[in-house]
Amino acid sequence: MAVVQISRIQVRRGRKGQTDIPQLASGEIGWAVDSQELFIGNGSVSEGAPYVGNTKILTSADNIFSLSNQYEYRTDDSIIQTGATARTSINRTLQDRLEFNVHVADFGAQHDTSAIQTAALQRAIDNLFLNTKTSPENRYILNLAPGLYKIDSSLKLPPYATLRGAGKDKTIIEQTANHPIFITVNGSSTIGNYDETIALSASNQATNIEVSGMTLRYEDTASKIYNTVFNLQSCRDSYFHDLKLKAYWDGDGVQAASMAINLKSFSGAVRSNSNLFENIDIEGFAYGISSSHDIENNTFRDINFNTMLIAVNLGASMDVIDYSNAAELAAYLADGQAYGPANTIIENSVFREIFNQGYVVDKGTGNVSRNNKYYDVGNDGGSTSTVTTSVIKFSETGNITSDDWFERTSDLSYSSEFVNINDANSSNYLADVAGPKYLPEVEGVFNYTHNAMHTVNPIGSNGNWISVWRLPANQTRSFEIPYTYKSINVDGVRQGVLSVIIDRDNEKISVSDEYEFIGQDTSLTGAGNNLTFRGKLVNITSGDVADADNDTAYIEIYNGTTESTATLPTITFTLSSRS
Numbered sequence: 235m236a237v238v239q240i241s242r243i244q245v246r247r248g249r250k251g252q253t254d255i256p257q258l259a260s261g262e263i264g265w266a267v268d269s270q271e272l273f274i275g276n277g278s279v280s281e282g283a284p285y286v287g288n289t290k291i292l293t294s295a296d297n298i299f300s301l302s303n304q305y306e307y308r309t310d311d312s313i314i315q316t317g318a319t320a321r322t323s324i325n326r327t328l329q330d331r332l333e334f335n336v337h338v339a340d341f342g343a344q345h346d347t348s349a350i351q352t353a354a355l356q357r358a359i360d361n362l363f364l365n366t367k368t369s370p371e372n373r374y375i376l377n378l379a380p381g382l383y384k385i386d387s388s389l390k391l392p393p394y395a396t397l398r399g400a401g402k403d404k405t406i407i408e409q410t411a412n413h414p415i416f417i418t419v420n421g422s423s424t425i426g427n428y429d430e431t432i433a434l435s436a437s438n439q440a441t442n443i444e445v446s447g448m449t450l451r452y453e454d455t456a457s458k459i460y461n462t463v464f465n466l467q468s469c470r471d472s473y474f475h476d477l478k479l480k481a482y483w484d485g486d487g488v489q490a491a492s493m494a495i496n497l498k499s500f501s502g503a504v505r506s507n508s509n510l511f512e513n514i515d516i517e518g519f520a521y522g523i524s525s526s527h528d529i530e531n532n533t534f535r536d537i538n539f540n541t542m543l544i545a546v547n548l549g550a551s552m553d554v555i556d557y558s559n560a561a562e563l564a565a566y567l568a569d570g571q572a573y574g575p576a577n578t579i580i581e582n583s584v585f586r587e588i589f590n591q592g593y594v595v596d597k598g599t600g601n602v603s604r605n606n607k608y609y610d611v612g613n614d615g616g617s618t619s620t621v622t623t624s625v626i627k628f629s630e631t632g633n634i635t636s637d638d639w640f641e642r643t644s645d646l647s648y649s650s651e652f653v654n655i656n657d658a659n660s661s662n663y664l665a666d667v668a669g670p671k672y673l674p675e676v677e678g679v680f681n682y683t684h685n686a687m688h689t690v691n692p693i694g695s696n697g698n699w700i701s702v703w704r705l706p707a708n709q710t711r712s713f714e715i716p717y718t719y720k721s722i723n724v725d726g727v728r729q730g731v732l733s734v735i736i737d738r739d740n741e742k743i744s745v746s747d748e749y750e751f752i753g754q755d756t757s758l759t760g761a762g763n764n765l766t767f768r769g770k771l772v773n774i775t776s777g778d779v780a781d782a783d784n785d786t787a788y789i790e791i792y793n794g795t796t797e798s799t800a801t802l803p804t805i806t807f808t809l810s811s812r813s
Contacts, residue, residue, distance in 0.1 A: 258288050270295035285321070305331050336362065337377045345381020350410070352385040360425045363395040378448060380404040386411045388465070390419045390428040393441045399448030402478040402515065406449045414465040415450050418443065430467045434500045443472040451480035458482045460492040460520070466509070468500045468570075475512040483518045484541060485589060485615050492520035499527040499570030507531050516540065521547045523580075526597075528567075530576040537583040545588045545611075549574035549597030549629075574598030574630075581605050589615050590623045599632030609641045612673065618645040621670050624677040624708075635682040640675045647672070648690045648703040671774045672786040674706035676811070683810035691802040699768070699790045702805065707771055707787040710738045711813045715789075719765055721803035723795050726753015732767055736787055743787055745769040764794035 246258065250266035258264045258275030260283075265272055272291040277283040305326045308314045316324040341361065343354035362374050373394045380400040385407060391397075399405025409415045419428040421438035445464075452459045463479045466472075479494040494516045499505040506529040516522045517540040524547045539545040552574055556562050566572035574597030581604040585592040592611040595601050603626060612623040618641070625642060626635055676682050690702055705713060715732040730749025737743070747767050771784035797803050 255288055257286070263291075264288070334374065335377065336374045337379060338383075339379065343378075343383060345379060345383055347382050347384065349384070350386050351383045352387050352389070355383060355385065355389055355407075359389065359391065359395055359397075364392045364423060364425060378405045378407075382406045382408060384408050384410055384453075385415070386413075388413045388417045389415065390423065391416050391440065391443050391445075392419050392423055392428075393421045393438070394443065396444040397448075398444070398446050401447050402476065403449050405447060406451065408451050408453055409459065409461070410453045412459050412461055414462040415452075416445070416463065417465045418467050418469045420468075431500055434468060434504060436504050439500070439504050440467065440469040441471050443469060443474075445474050446476045448476075449478040449480060451478075452482065454482055458486070460486075460489040462491060462493045462496050464495045465498075466496065466506055467498050468504045468506055469497070469509060470505070470507045472509045473512075474509070474514065477513075478515040479517070479519070480515075481518040483520050483543070486520075488543065489520040493524045494519045494521070495523045497523075497525040497527065497529045497532065497575075499529055501570045502528055502567035502572060505529055505570065509533070510535070512536055514538070516542070516545075518542065520544070523547070524550070525575045525578075526550050526552050527570045527575070528573050529578070532575075532577075533579045533581070534583065535579075535581050537580065539583065539585045539588060539592070541587045542589070544590050544592075544594055545585050546578075546580055546593045548578060548595045548601060550594070552597040576600045578602070579604065583607075585609065585611050587615065588612070591625060591627050593626045593635075595627070595633050596629045599630055601628075601633045603635045603638055605637045607639045607641075608675075611640075611642070618642060619651075619670050621646065621673050624674045626676045626680075628676065628678040628680050631679045633680070635676055635680065637685055638675075638682075639686050640684070642675055643684065643686070644688060646670065646704060648688065672704045672706045674708055674811075677706075677708060677813075679813055681810075681812040684808055687806055687808060689804055689806045691804055699792050701788045702791050703789050703807075705734065705736075705769075705787040705789065706785075707736045707738065707743070708785055709736075709813060711736050711811055713809055713811045715807050715809045717805055717807040719803065719805050721795060722798050722801045723803075724753055724764065726751055728752075728765060732789070734769060734787070734789070736771070741771060741784055743769040743771050745789065766792040768792075 245263040245265050247265040247267055249268045250271065251268050255264055255266060255273050258273060260275050260277030260281060262275045263272065270293070272293050273288040274291055276285065276287050276289055278286060306323050307316050309323070338355055338358045341354050341358035343351045343358060358376055362372070362376055373396070375396045375398055378397065378399045383406065407415060417430065418440035419430055420434045420440060422433040423429045450463050452461065459481070460483065464474065481492060483489060483492050495511065497506040506525070506527070508531045511534045513536045515538045520543040522539050522542050522545040523534060526549060552571055553566070555566055555572060563572060575595070576598050577600040579602045580593060581602070583606045585606065585608045588611040590612060592608050593603050608625050610617070611625045613620050614622045621642070625640055713732070713734040715734065717730055717732060719728040728749055728751045730747055733746045735744040745767050751763070768790050770788050770790065772786050772788055773782060773784045774786050775781045
């Protein structure tokens with residue numbers, strides 16, 4: 235008959251509580267019968283073990299949370315040394331590690347479209363950043379997971395508040411009531427008692443706030459909500475970036491409260507200053523950026539403005555002050571409304587479908603528009619043919635436009651659709667002309683240069699004066715127009731500068747031309763001298779029979795050269811202007 239033999243494999247065993255675990259041999263397994271723990275010997279260093287000892291093997295009897303004090307950053311990466319030596323690694327508790335990454339869900343806020351999350355969101359902000367939580371070791375980052383968070387009142391932002399979402403149109407905060415979405419409060423605020431101005435001082439003003447990675451919008455209801463996303467009272471040194479701000483203004487007239495970003499100052503000493511706004515989409519507000527206070531040194535970079543009344547509105551409705559009157563000046567300084575916004579920089583941004591001006595400074599100095607692109611601005615929501623306002627308006631000295639590009643320049647200056655005065659010998663000089671006025675790119679007090687190159691193709695005039703391009707003549711101003719003329723039939727190049735002066739008080743225009751010509755015929759009557767410029771002022775009525783202003787200048791040429799129709803001549807130019 236068959237013989238059945240049963241063998242039993244046993245490992246080294248004992249009580250951990252009496253003798254502890256002895257050093258096990260290389261690969262030897264030891265079982266602690268009392269604590270129900272299993273170990274294996276590491277082996278010797280000569281065998282390749284990192285150190286002599288025993289390694290614990292996890293079993294169903296182990297509580298993994300008891301290992302929570304053993305978190306080590308990149309513990310398996312041999313090139314990372316967290317401690318002073320390779321044998322003294324830095325271990326942290328799981329609790330400590332997780333608390334460095336705080337989520338609004340830890341305070342009960344859920345991306346639940348059926349419930350209002352105002353209380354939970356504010357509770358998270360209060361407990362992390364408000365009042366007693368302002369020491370550096372308590373300044374955590376509050377994360378918002380993807381989803382929609384509905385609120386029905388304003389969220390209060392104290393100093394050092396840092397809110398980060400998962401990105402535009404990923405994390406969404408939606409205001410359902412007629413309130414601002416965010417309001418800054420000072421460091422004297424307490425839970426339930428939020429202070430904007432009463433105890434405000436330079437020492438406790440809102441500072442070092444960061445909001446990023448989310449969409450902030452108003453509820454799209456039949457009765458539109460006209461209010462403000464960021465109501466920033468005396469906010470400094472803060473960073474707002476990677477945001478989308480959305481409301482539903484769409485040509486709905488002046489809505490004073492409809493502002494994406496409103497910057498205010500409590501006093502001359504406690505201002506909104508040195509804030510950076512970057513990579514923000516702003517759409518559907520009456521005003522994109524607004525301030526009628528003494529703010530300074532705020533920068534807006536890579537902003538997309540879309541569908542609003544005025545994109546940047548600075549110094550509106552501020553009083554005229556007698557600065558020689560010390561008492562009067564002191565009173566306005568106390569209210570933070572003495573000088574207006576200063577040194578506001580808008581750069582690398584795009585303006586689209588702005589019904590009135592894109593950038594207005596009614597009061598303030600040192601404000602800059604730099605390297606921006608302006609499309610469909612000042613057309614009352616229509617096309618260039620319905621132009622109603624300038625693109626930029628500076629009412630005081632010291633404000634700057636630099637390296638900006640305007641769609642209006644090509645449309646209204648030399649588009650064949652609008653350069654429409656081609657009668658021989660200018661028979662319609664100063665006559666009424668139908669079509670859009672050339673309202674300026676920049677009006678008021680200014681000195682600007684358009685570095686963009688423009689090209690027109692004037693054909694031979696055959697002994698007649700013809701219009702080449704137009705200029706705005708809404709106010710007394712001057713232009714300098716560097717140009718280059720190339721023609722295959724003159725076998726040369728002419729380069730010059732047109733100087734144009736428009737005197738609105740006396741309804742006069744002056745055009746002078748300094749040029750050089752390189753070619754075969756450089757005589758006084760040669761081909762290089764065949765091109766002559768002149769200007770005229772024209773009243774464009776645009777259907778208004780009462781309009782008597784000569785608001786548009788036309789620059790005409792007389793070209794004595796018979797040009798080739800196969801290879802058209804070109805005039806390439808840039809321009810600068812000052813008032």
